[in-house]
Amino acid sequence: MKTLTNIFLIVLTIGMLQSCIVSEKPNIDFFANSKQDFKGAKFMSVNVPMFLAKSYIKKALREEGESEETIKLVKKASKIKVLTVTNGNSDLLNNYAQYLSDNHYEEWATIKHDGDNINIRVKQDGDVIENMLLTVDSKNKELVFVDVKGNFTPDDISKMINSVSYK
Template sequence: MKTFKNIILIICMLGLMQSCIVSEKPNIAYFSESGRDFKGAKFTSINVPMLLAKPYIRKALREDGESEDVIRLASKVSKIKVMTVENSNPKLLKDFSDYLLDNHYEDWATIKHEGEQVNIRVKQKTDVIKNMLITVNSDKEIILVDVKGNFTADDISKMIASASDK
C-alpha cells in the first residue's frame, strides 16, 4: 500500500511539473486562436503551476521587503500565464490593444520605466476582478503576464502603488 501511495505521489508531481514546460506556441487566446500570421514573431510561453509557485513568490516578496498587502495579493492568484513575443512590430501591439478593448479589458495604469512601458489592464465583473493582464513593451520584445484570480479594485490599486513607488 505504501508503494502504491508513493507511485500516486510521483505521478501527481510529474503532472504538476509538466505544466512548467516552456513552449514556443502562444498561450494567450488572442495569439493562439486568432488564426493571424504574426510575420516572424517568436513566441515563448510558460504556464506557471500555482501550487508550486505560491510559496516561492511569497518568499521572494518578503525578501524584497514588500508589504503584507502585496504578499496577500499573491495568495489570491489562481493561475498565471507568461508569454514573450520577440521580433514583434508596432501593429501587432496596436491590434492586441484593440482586441483587449473589444473584450472588456479596462486600462488601469501605464507606468514608464527605463524606456519600457508597463500597462495593467483588468477584466471586471461586478466588484470582482477575475483577470489582470500586465503588458511590458520594450523595443526588442513584448512580455505578457495573464493573471487570473479574485481581486478587488483595492488589491490592484495597492499593487500599482507598490510598483510605482519603486
Template sequence: MKTLRHISLALFTIGMLQSCMVSGKPNMEFFSDSGYDFKGAKMTSFNVPVFLAKPYIKRALREDGESEEVISLVKKVSKIKILTIENGSREMLKDYTQYLNNHDYEDWATIKHDGENVNVRVKQNGDAIKNMLFTVNSDKEMVFVDVKGNFTAEDISKMINSVSNK
C-alpha cells in the first residue's frame, strides 16, 4: 500500500513539474498548425499550473491596489497558457486575428498603453464565457495569454474597466 502511494505521489509530482516546463513549440491552436510559415519567429510557450499561480496573482493584484471584485475573478480561472513570439510579423498577427474571427471569438476591448496594444477577445456560449484571449503586441514581441474558466460578461467588463482606468 505504501509503495502504491509513493508511486502515485511520484507520478503526480512529475505531472505537475511537466506543466511548468517551458517549450519552444507553440501551445495554442493557430500557432501549432504546421501549415503556416512563421518566417523565423522564435516561440516560447508554457502552461501555468493554476493551483500554484492563483495565490501569487491574488497577492500581486492586492499589492497593485486592485479591488476585491477583480481579485475574485482569479477564483474562476481553470487554465492558463502563455505564448511569447519574438520576430513576429504584423501579417502573422493579422492572420491570427482572422483565425479567431473564424472560430467565434468576439473582440471586446483594445487598450493602448506605452506603445503596446492589449486586445481582449472572448468566446461566449449564451451567458457563459469559457475562454478569454489576451494579445499584447509591441514592435519587438508579441505575448498571447489564453485563459480558460467560467466567467460572465459582467466579470470581463469589470476587469476591462479596472485596467482602462489605470
C-alpha cells in the first residue's frame, strides 16, 4: 500500500505541472466509453508524461526505502494514467471487474491494508505483460484506478507484489 500510495502522490504532484493533463473526465476506457449512470461519482484523471515522471518517482521510492524490484518496475513503464473517483459504489467496482474479465485481464493479487483493498490485474501476451491495472478501494468510498502500460515480465510483477505484501 505504501508503494502505491507514494506512486499516487508523486503522480498527483507531477500532475500539477503544466505538461500533465488533468481533467474531470475519466481517462480509463471503461469509464470514458461507458453508457452507465455512475450515480453522482466524481472523476479526476491525470495522464502522466513518463519522461518527466520516472526520475521523480524513482527518487521518491528510494527516499521511502522501497525495494529495487519496485524501482526497476517503474523503469519499464511507458505510460501511466491515474483516475480518482469520489462517491464510488460497489456496483461501479463490480461492473469494472466484469469489464476487465471480459477483456482478458487476469487477477494477480488482492492486498488488504488498513481497510483498503488493492487489486492488481494484468493483461499479457505470452510472457510479456503490456498492461497492469491497479484498483485501490478505500473504506471512505474513494477509489483510485492506475493504468500502467509497459513491457513487464510476470517475475517483475510478482517481485513487486511480494515486496509490497511483506512490508
